[in-house]
Amino acid sequence: MPVKVEQSGLIIKKEESLLNRKTLFKCCLTVGILSSTIFVGSHIQATSNEQKQNVVKTEQQVKGAVTKLENVTREDLAPIPMEKVDKSKVKITNFESKKVNHIVGKPVVNAEKRPGGYAITAYYPTDIGKGELVVFQSVNEYGDVDLLVEEAKTWYPVEKGGYNEISIDGLQAIVHENEINYNTLHIFTENEIFTLAGQNTEYLLEVAQTLVKDIK
Amino acid sequence: MRMKILKFTKILLLLTVIMSSFSLSTVKASAAYNIQDLGTWAPVGYNYTTSGGFVKAAQANLWSAGEKLVVGSIDGSFGPATYQAVKNFQSKNGLSVDGNIGPGTWGLMEDYTIILDSRSRKFVHPNSPTYFTRFAQYAVGGGTVDNHWDLGYKSSGDYAGQGGTIWTDY
Numbered sequence: 162m163p164v165k166v167e168q169s170g171l172i173i174k175k176e177e178s179l180l181n182r183k184t185l186f187k188c189c190l191t192v193g194i195l196s197s198t199i200f201v202g203s204h205i206q207a208t209s210n211e212q213k214q215n216v217v218k219t220e221q222q223v224k225g226a227v228t229k230l231e232n233v234t235r236e237d238l239a240p241i242p243m244e245k246v247d248k249s250k251v252k253i254t255n256f257e258s259k260k261v262n263h264i265v266g267k268p269v270v271n272a273e274k275r276p277g278g279y280a281i282t283a284y285y286p287t288d289i290g291k292g293e294l295v296v297f298q299s300v301n302e303y304g305d306v307d308l309l310v311e312e313a314k315t316w317y318p319v320e321k322g323g324y325n326e327i328s329i330d331g332l333q334a335i336v337h338e339n340e341i342n343y344n345t346l347h348i349f350t351e352n353e354i355f356t357l358a359g360q361n362t363e364y365l366l367e368v369a370q371t372l373v374k375d376i377k
Numbered sequence: 378m379r380m381k382i383l384k385f386t387k388i389l390l391l392l393t394v395i396m397s398s399f400s401l402s403t404v405k406a407s408a409a410y411n412i413q414d415l416g417t418w419a420p421v422g423y424n425y426t427t428s429g430g431f432v433k434a435a436q437a438n439l440w441s442a443g444e445k446l447v448v449g450s451i452d453g454s455f456g457p458a459t460y461q462a463v464k465n466f467q468s469k470n471g472l473s474v475d476g477n478i479g480p481g482t483w484g485l486m487e488d489y490t491i492i493l494d495s496r497s498r499k500f501v502h503p504n505s506p507t508y509f510t511r512f513a514q515y516a517v518g519g520g521t522v523d524n525h526w527d528l529g530y531k532s533s534g535d536y537a538g539q540g541g542t543i544w545t546d547y
Contacts, residue, residue, distance in 0.1 A: 232516060234515055234516055235515075237497045237515075240536060269532050271532075271535075272532055275494070280497070282493070290503075291435070295491060297491075307494075312495060321487075341485070341489075343489055345492065354494050358491040375497045
């Protein structure tokens with residue numbers, strides 16, 4: 162009997178040992194799989210973020226290489242009083258006096274510094290929806306239309322709705338339309354960039370026709 | 378034998394912890410925000426970022442979207458007032474209302490953010506006749522770029538005395 166007990170005890174011990182080994186093996190396997198999954202998953206996410214960052218970097222490199230953004234300080238873009246702006250160079254504040262459709266009042270106008278000039282923004286009240294028409298004029302710091310157009314194209318990647326390249330009375334322009342129909346139209350000249358923003362692209366094109374007459 | 382397996386398991390566990398933390402830190406370092414796309418910005422809300430530059434930029438945008446009285450001060454702290462203002466903004470702009478500024482809400486703000494030129498953008502929303510938010514990048518020396526927000530008055534173009542860093546690129 163004692164032998165049996167011993168044998169039985171041995172058998173039990175063996176089974177326990179086997180069970181423990183199996184459990185430990187399973188543990189190792191689970192930990193191994195978990196660690197691989199976490200590592201691979203994180204790596205995929207990191208790679209995806211890296212790719213995303215690379216896209217951003219590429220855009221920034223293209224932009225940064227030409228615009229020399231690194232040289233722009235807060236003072237270069239500071240607001241300035243309109244009184245200090247040479248009005249003869251401002252081409253965006255007289256739409257109301259020209260009886261442009263849908264403009265129902267005088268614009269609110271403000272100015273900021275830019276390297277080599279000023280950036281002027283005019284907010285026109287309109288009777289289109291509840292929106293206002295934003296008209297903006299700034300310096301083409303490249304002094305070259307094609308370079309600025311190429312940069313402007315990077316502002317509207319396909320995932321943000323892309324852009325359409327058009328010509329308005331011989332001037333290069335691009336139009337960007339978004340999901341909520343709050344659209345942007347840029348017109349480029351050698352010395353300036355003009356931006357119109359508001360609802361309804363047809364209306365922006367109509368205003369652009371008037372603006373181009375002033376530009377030329 | 379059992380001891381060896383136990384030792385092996387311990388080493389494996391240790392390796393798992395090290396690899397996980399390494400992988401997570403890699404993801405954090407790879408996070409990319411783009412000044413030209415608010416949809417890439419850090420989510421703001423009780424379940425996300427609740428303080429700092431992104432919260433201030435979000436609060437400034439809410440001011441510029443007509444929610445100034447609800448937001449209160451632009452203090453960079455996401456509390457009940459900002460939560461309510463976000464819900465108002467989402468409701469008024471046809472978004473699902475959850476009080477968090479995730480990619481969808483940032484994305485809609487992006488739709489109202491005009492690219493003006495190579496250097497600046499403006500968040501201009503028709504619900505505020507008073508304010509706009511400007512986003513711009515400034516050099517702060519040593520190749521470091523400050524991604525900045527400023528709150529401005531539509532009536533004068535002057536800044537409302539409020540602005541700050543959203544994040545810094547090195």
